[in-house]
Amino acid sequence: xxxxxxxxxxxxxxxxxxxxxxxxxxxxxxxxxxxxxxxxxxxxxxxxxxxxxxxxxxxxxxxxxxxxxxxxxxxxxxxxxxxxxxxxxxxxxxxxxxxxxxxxxxxxxxxxxxxxxxxxxxxxxxxxxxxxxxxxxxxxxxxxxxxxxxxxxxxxxxxxxxxxxxxxxxxxxxxxxxxxxxxxxxxxxxxxxxxxxxxxxxxxxx
Numbered sequence: 001x002x003x004x005x006x007x008x009x010x011x012x013x014x015x016x017x018x019x020x021x022x023x024x025x026x027x028x029x030x031x032x033x034x035x036x037x038x039x040x041x042x043x044x045x046x047x048x049x050x051x052x053x054x055x056x057x058x059x060x061x062x063x064x065x066x067x068x069x070x071x072x073x074x075x076x077x078x079x080x081x082x083x084x085x086x087x088x089x090x091x092x093x094x095x096x097x098x099x100x101x102x103x104x105x106x107x108x109x110x111x112x113x114x115x116x117x118x119x120x121x122x123x124x125x126x127x128x129x130x131x132x133x134x135x136x137x138x139x140x141x142x143x144x145x146x147x148x149x150x151x152x153x154x155x156x157x158x159x160x161x162x163x164x165x166x167x168x169x170x171x172x173x174x175x176x177x178x179x180x181x182x183x184x185x186x187x188x189x190x191x192x193x194x195x196x197x198x199x200x201x202x203x204x205x206x
Contacts, residue, residue, distance in 0.1 A: 015101035018109045024069030026110055032070075039069050049079050051086065054094070059083060061094030068096070072106040074115045081123040099123065114144030122153050130157045148177035155184045164193040172197040 023039070025032030043062040047053050054062045060083060066076040083092045084099035091098040097105070103120040106113060121136035137154040140147060155170030171184045176197065188194035 015097060015104055018068075018071040018105040021069070027070045027073045028110075028113075036070060039066055044073075044076055044079075049075055051079065051083055058092075058094030060092030063092070064095035064097070064102075067102050067105075071102070071109050072113045072116045074119060077102060077106060077116060077119050081119060081126075085123070085126055112143050114140040114142075114147060114150075118144065118147050118150040118153075121150065125153050125157055128160075130160050133157050134161075146177060148174050148179035151177065152179045152181065152184055156187070159184070159187050159191070162191075164188075164191070168193060168195060 020032075023035035027033065027036070043055055044066040045055055048055055048059055048062045051059055053059065056062055056065070060080075063076050063080045063083065066073055067080065070076070080092065080095070080099055080102050084090065087093075090100065095102075100120075100123075103116065103123065106116040107120065110116065117136045117140035121133045121140060124130075124133035124136060134154065134157050137150050137157065140150045141154070144150065151170045151174035155167045155174060158164075158167035158170055167184075168188060171188060171194075174184065185194060
């Protein structure tokens with residue numbers, strides 16, 4: 001086998017695609033979600049989501065089990081990302097795959113899942129992989145234009161790249177949708193690039 005084909009096979013084996021079994025599937029599909037309660041009851045309780053302790057073994061193992069059955073489970077994806085960032089490792093102990101692989105499996109299974117892409121973008125932003133983060137956040141916003149957190153994170157990425165008009169536009173979108181954190185606004189103010197959004201209300205002459 002040619003060397004480049006061996007490399008491709010090796011890369012594919014590092015992150016095998018999700019294969020739907022008898023239990024699980026799309027987190028948002030009502031038929032698929034029939035087994036969700038059982039999986040969460042035994043593997044993704046509040047203590048696992050809060051990264052305090054595992055339920056059947058390690059925290060990473062329980063989150064991974066949840067994602068093995070429901071690859072686009074948003075809270076489990078968020079928990080896996082937070083765990084990886086907390087321990088500063090690509091792959092958590094007990095998990096079968098890397099954090100990035102879990103996100104890729106979710107996106108490959110449901111390409112139009114805006115929540116999975118938004119969470120992946122936030123994770124990549126935390127790793128300072130800004131270009132990759134922007135790609136995922138923009139893809140998320142094409143599907144979920146009302147995702148305030150995705151607009152906020154896109155704004156942060158654009159600030160890092162000093163793309164001020166795009167950062168300001170993202171900030172106005174995020175805050176217009178009610179996003180509460182002031183950090184993006186503060187960064188734009190510190191760079192003297194903050195401008196208040198123009199009022200869209202008509203002016204009534206008296």
